[in-house]
Structures are given as C-alpha cells and as structure tokens.
Amino acid sequence: MRGRTNRVTTVRRGRVALSTAAVVCVVAAALPGAAWAGPAGGVGGAGVRSAGIERVSVAADGTQANDDSARVSITPAGDRAVFTSYANNLTPGNTGRNDRVFVRDLATGQNRQFDGYASAPPMLSGDGQVLAYLAPRFANTALYQEHLSRGWTSAYTCSLFTCEASMGANENHQAFSIRFRPPEPNQRVEVRRPDTGALQTVDIIHNTAAVRPSISGDGTRLAYQDGGEHDVFLWDWAGNTAAGPIEGPGRAAELVQLSDDGNKVVYLSGPDTYVHDVASGTALVVPGVKGVAVDPTGRYLLHTPSGTTGPAPLTLRDLETGTDETVTDRPATAGIDTVSAGGRHVVFQSTAEDLVPGDTNGKADIFLRTLR
Incomplete structure (x- = not known):
C-alpha cells in the first residue's frame, strides 16, 4: 500500500485516484507516453545485488x-524506485531546474523523468506499473497517473477539495479521502470495490483532520486515521464495516501504514510503536522506537529512535x-513504502557524504541499502 500524510494534500505510494462522485473534476485527455519496455514486478537484476549501499539518484x-x-519509495519486488529531484543531469537533455519525478529501474540503472513539481511524495503501484503524483495545475492541484509500460497518461484537476490517496497492487485498487474546504468540515474516504471498480463510501464519524488512507494490495482492507479523535480504524470490504479504534479507548494513535498483505497495521502511540495483528486483534509493542515503514509482509519494521523529528x-x-539490522548509522530520512518484501531492500534520503565512495556533490541523495 502506499499513502502519506502530515500535509493538506498528500499521496501514498502506488495508490491513486480521485472520486468523480464527490465533486466536479476536469479530466485531461489521455496522452500517449513513452512506454517502458519490460514488465515490472519481478526481482530481476535487483535480486542478485550484493549486500551494501549504493546511490540511486x-x-x-x-x-x-x-x-x-528526496521523497523516495520502492516497489515490493525491489526492482523500481521513485523519487523527486531538482537535478537536471539525471536524464539526457534535461536543462530545467524544476523539481521533477524520476522512476529508476534498479536492475538496469535507467532513469525515466516526469515533468511537473510533485507537491507530495510520488507513488508506484505494487506491481510497479503505475506512477502517480500530485502537482500544481494552474490554480489547482492535479493528480497525474502514468502507466510505465502501456504509455498512457491521465491528469485529474481537483478544484473544490484537497485529497490524500493510497493505491494497492495496481490502478484498480485505490482509496481516496476527500477533505472539503471550510466552512464545510466534513471528510470521507472512498474505496474502489475490488470486484467491480465502483466507488463506495467509508463512513467517518470524527473527520475534522487528515484521514490518511492506507489500502491493502488487493484492495479489500483499509486502515485510516480519524484525525478528529486521533484514532486508527480498520475497514473491511467484505462486510463494509470499520472496526476500532484498534488502539483501544482513551488513547491517541497515529497511523503509519497497513501492510500490503492487509494483515498488520502499524501505528504510533506515546513513545512506542504498535503492530496490530488483524487476525488475532492483538498488538505487538515495539518500545522506544518510532516506526516509519513496514515491509509488504508486515514482518520487517523500519524505525528511528523515539521522538525523532528530523x-x-x-x-x-x-x-x-x-533482531535489528542497521540500515544506516548516518542521519537519514525515510517514509512509508521504503522497504521491499522480506526486508531485502531499503531506500532512504541522506546528506551524508561518506555512505558511498565519490559522493562529492554536497547534495541530499537517494540511497539503496541491500541487506540480504
């Protein structure tokens, strides 16, 4: 799953789309794009990497x-990464200085560039085929989707609301929260039904702050933040019901993400991280750490020291x-969807100049850590 927060307009990895039922949107005509040959989703060359750190940007x-x-994420298979950069020398013929989105094939080292300032972290679908990112469009914000193999492009201009999005395995598994502008305080989450693709609404009781949707890879489960009460809920498509707050009564919680398999919900409460097991209804406490991401299987938790703000x-x-493994002992940042399946790869951003040889640009770079 992919989804992100702490900003009015937010996107989440590999999940994407906007509800046309909620408000009028202008949909740009699909434009032909340069197709990227070869399917993603297999480990390919990334599967034979040696353990260590390499630079992706x-x-x-x-x-x-x-x-x-900055703002990097990786596919579950560990074969593609997406990040933003102001650099103009990562692809041939690039002379601009705007922040752009880059998708990197980790097996071949080839970059593909997408113009437009991404106003939130970009996302890749779980299968690595669809790129999505929010970017300014005239006086509004548009959600852009690019299919990397088929070559189609679409843009949705949202004029009356801000949104957060989350996408599962492909473009058919999506969730979006819609936040109406004042004085209307209401919000809601809409999820594409995994069987028909039709939109259905997930009711939110307290909805005065960001919802932060996080959908499972198959689109059947959704975790979301009820910002008004600082609670975390879990919605199940089969019964169209939401359970929670999963952290229990009388406690504040902050959602990190739902694992791609839909079996684990990671959230923060106080100085600790909790990993809620959906099947048993119990939570594993990971004391004294701040969880920032979980791998698609829910087994591997990426974390920093508790209280970290930078x-x-x-x-x-x-x-x-x-057991713990050090990803990097240098100052670094990472968000959701930065750990590949099985905890094999982790992507992160750092300004440290001694992680790889020859790092002399004095800039923040994106790195890939292969652990096993």
Whole structure:
C-alpha cells in the first residue's frame, strides 16, 4: 500500500485516484507516453545485488546529481524506485531546474523523468506499473497517473477539495479521502470495490483532520486515521464495516501504514510503536522506537529512535525474531513504502557524504541499502 500524510494534500505510494462522485473534476485527455519496455514486478537484476549501499539518484552512467533529491519509495519486488529531484543531469537533455519525478529501474540503472513539481511524495503501484503524483495545475492541484509500460497518461484537476490517496497492487485498487474546504468540515474516504471498480463510501464519524488512507494490495482492507479523535480504524470490504479504534479507548494513535498483505497495521502511540495483528486483534509493542515503514509482509519494521523529528539513523527490525539490522548509522530520512518484501531492500534520503565512495556533490541523495 502506499499513502502519506502530515500535509493538506498528500499521496501514498502506488495508490491513486480521485472520486468523480464527490465533486466536479476536469479530466485531461489521455496522452500517449513513452512506454517502458519490460514488465515490472519481478526481482530481476535487483535480486542478485550484493549486500551494501549504493546511490540511486545518479544518471545511468553514474554521474552524480547536481541538486537535491528526496521523497523516495520502492516497489515490493525491489526492482523500481521513485523519487523527486531538482537535478537536471539525471536524464539526457534535461536543462530545467524544476523539481521533477524520476522512476529508476534498479536492475538496469535507467532513469525515466516526469515533468511537473510533485507537491507530495510520488507513488508506484505494487506491481510497479503505475506512477502517480500530485502537482500544481494552474490554480489547482492535479493528480497525474502514468502507466510505465502501456504509455498512457491521465491528469485529474481537483478544484473544490484537497485529497490524500493510497493505491494497492495496481490502478484498480485505490482509496481516496476527500477533505472539503471550510466552512464545510466534513471528510470521507472512498474505496474502489475490488470486484467491480465502483466507488463506495467509508463512513467517518470524527473527520475534522487528515484521514490518511492506507489500502491493502488487493484492495479489500483499509486502515485510516480519524484525525478528529486521533484514532486508527480498520475497514473491511467484505462486510463494509470499520472496526476500532484498534488502539483501544482513551488513547491517541497515529497511523503509519497497513501492510500490503492487509494483515498488520502499524501505528504510533506515546513513545512506542504498535503492530496490530488483524487476525488475532492483538498488538505487538515495539518500545522506544518510532516506526516509519513496514515491509509488504508486515514482518520487517523500519524505525528511528523515539521522538525523532528530523534525520536520524535507520534500523530494520525483524518482528518475528526481535533482531535489528542497521540500515544506516548516518542521519537519514525515510517514509512509508521504503522497504521491499522480506526486508531485502531499503531506500532512504541522506546528506551524508561518506555512505558511498565519490559522493562529492554536497547534495541530499537517494540511497539503496541491500541487506540480504
């Protein structure tokens, strides 16, 4: 799943779309795009990488970026990463200085560039085929989707509301929260039915703040933040019911994300991280750490020290064995969807200059850590 927060307009990895039922949107005509040959979703060359750290925000020939790069995520298979950058030397013929979105094939080292300032972290669908990102469009914000193999492009201009989005395995598994502008305080979440693709509404009782939807890969489960009461709820498509707050009564919680398999919900409460098991209804407490992402299987938790508000060392914990592996001991940042399946790969941003040889650009770079 993919979805992100702490901003009025937010997107979440690999999940994307806007409700046409809620408000009038202008849909730009689909434009032909350059197709990216070869299907994603298989590990390919990424599966034979040696353990260690490499820089992702470089050109295909290894030239380092000449400006800052940020806001990265990776596919479950670990074969593609997406990030934003002001660099104009990551693809041939790029002379602009605007923040752009780049999709990198980690097996071949090839970058593909998408113009337009991304106003929220970009997303890749779970199958790695669809890129989505929010960007300004005239006086509004548009949600852009690009199919990397088929070559189609679509843009949705939203004029009356701000939104957050989350997408599962492909463009057919989507959830979006709609936040109406004042003086209308209401919000709601709409989910595409996994059987028909039709939109259905998930009722929210307290809805005066960001909803932060996080959908499972198959589109059948949705975790969301009830910002008005600082609670986390779990919605199930089969019964069209929401359970919660899953953290229990009388406690404040902050959603991190729902695992792609839909079996684990990670949330923060006080100084600790909790991993809620959907089947048993119980939660594993990971004390004294701030969870920032979970791998698609829900087994591997990426975390920083509790109370972290900026760059900090990153650690990956195996929740089954309780063992930790250092991703980086240098100050770094990461968000959701930065851990591939099985905890094999982690992507992150750092300004540290000693993570890889030859890092002399003095800029924030994107790095890939292969652990096993």
